[in-house]
Amino acid sequence: MSIETNPEQLAPDSGKHIGDVTELLPAVRATATVPVASGPIKGSTLIAEAVSAWFGTHKVLEQVDLTMPAGTVTALIGPSGCGKSTFLRILNRMHELIPAAALAGSVRLDGDDIYDAGHRITETRRRIGMVFQKPNPFPTMTIADNVTAGLKLTGQRVSRSGRDGLIEECLTKAGLWREVKDRMNEPGGALSGGQQQRLCIARSLAVRPDVLLMDEPCSALDPTSTRRIEETIGELAHEVTIVIVTHNMQQAARVSQQCAFFLAEQGTPGYIVESGETATIFSNPQDPRTYDYVNGRFG
Numbered sequence: 001m002s003i004e005t006n007p008e009q010l011a012p013d014s015g016k017h018i019g020d021v022t023e024l025l026p027a028v029r030a031t032a033t034v035p036v037a038s039g040p041i042k043g044s045t046l047i048a049e050a051v052s053a054w055f056g057t058h059k060v061l062e063q064v065d066l067t068m069p070a071g072t073v074t075a076l077i078g079p080s081g082c083g084k085s086t087f088l089r090i091l092n093r094m095h096e097l098i099p100a101a102a103l104a105g106s107v108r109l110d111g112d113d114i115y116d117a118g119h120r121i122t123e124t125r126r127r128i129g130m131v132f133q134k135p136n137p138f139p140t141m142t143i144a145d146n147v148t149a150g151l152k153l154t155g156q157r158v159s160r161s162g163r164d165g166l167i168e169e170c171l172t173k174a175g176l177w178r179e180v181k182d183r184m185n186e187p188g189g190a191l192s193g194g195q196q197q198r199l200c201i202a203r204s205l206a207v208r209p210d211v212l213l214m215d216e217p218c219s220a221l222d223p224t225s226t227r228r229i230e231e232t233i234g235e236l237a238h239e240v241t242i243v244i245v246t247h248n249m250q251q252a253a254r255v256s257q258q259c260a261f262f263l264a265e266q267g268t269p270g271y272i273v274e275s276g277e278t279a280t281i282f283s284n285p286q287d288p289r290t291y292d293y294v295n296g297r298f299g
């Protein structure tokens with residue numbers, strides 16, 4: 001099979017940087033972490049084993065093993081083009097939507113392989129939601145309808161009386177309720193970028209996922225909106241397992257408890273150099289390449 005996508009569309013995004021590289025490590029050390037809500041841990045544990053991925057004949061991931069425990073925010077970090085987004089898409093079966101894409105290995109959600117023939121894709125995507133880089137609410141649909149838009153797609157029903165409660169609950173969890181409670185019938189497109197991203201998080205939560213995947217959810221947002229989303233991540237961490245791709249090292253340090261550092265060297269497929277507790281990855285990594293990356297020496 002051949003790669004059908006225009007290679008120019010695949011070039012790494014040269015516009016992405018990891019912030020103020022000169023003082024990164026001291027800044028990371030000095031930055032307070034986002035408060036994580038307390039309470040019983042919900043969510044599910046996701047385990048990727050020996051995951052490799054291809055686009056046509058181009059192998060882009062090599063034997064990736066990673067456990068993403070329930071109640072934990074895992075940050076995927078690494079230079080552009082090392083396969084972080086591909087890995088994220090494999091975690092909820094979106095990779096297979098791309099023509100000529102292939103993969104090997106397994107992904108288990110609380111023990112069940114999501115790629116088993118018996119598993120319905122819609123159920124997998126309900127349990128493992130995705131928030132994208134660019135907020136993508138339905139712009140002409142009302143705020144309220146945006147929140148419940150995923151229910152129909154996943155075959156879930158909610159009673160008329162339960163609907164209002166669900167909308168309020170999800171918007172509250174996404175940190176948006178107070179700002180929009182009197183604007184329920186306005187279109188989603190009328191919100192600011194940061195509000196739209198929180199609306200998308202509320203929409204993801206409405207189908208009651210066990211895992212939320214976030215692909216650079218703040219890269220299109222201003223610092224205030226970014227901070228608000230980071231707080232939301234902290235508030236959600238105990239009830240939904242979160243996996244976030246970020247180029248912002250300070251953000252990774254603030255929101256995650258675990259980090260995985262991906263690298264693809266000289267045209268070889270991406271792999272995980274090192275993963276572990278975020279504090280260790282930033283202050284005392286085992287591999288010198290991890291140290292160099294988190295200190296902004298490359299990437």
Ligand SMILES: Nc1ncnc2c1ncn2[C@@H]1O[C@H](COP(=O)(O)OP(=O)(O)OP(=O)(O)O)[C@@H](O)[C@H]1O
Nearest residue numbers: 005010013055060079080081082083084085086098
């Ligand atoms: N649809 C596609 N078709 C073919 N190759 C692709 C496709 N998407 C990504 N790739 C290639 O797969 C490799 C990994 O890309 P991926 O987007 O997963 O990396 P990334 O680490 O998330 O990068 P970035 O940080 O820039 O988003 C790159 O070489 C990329 O060019």
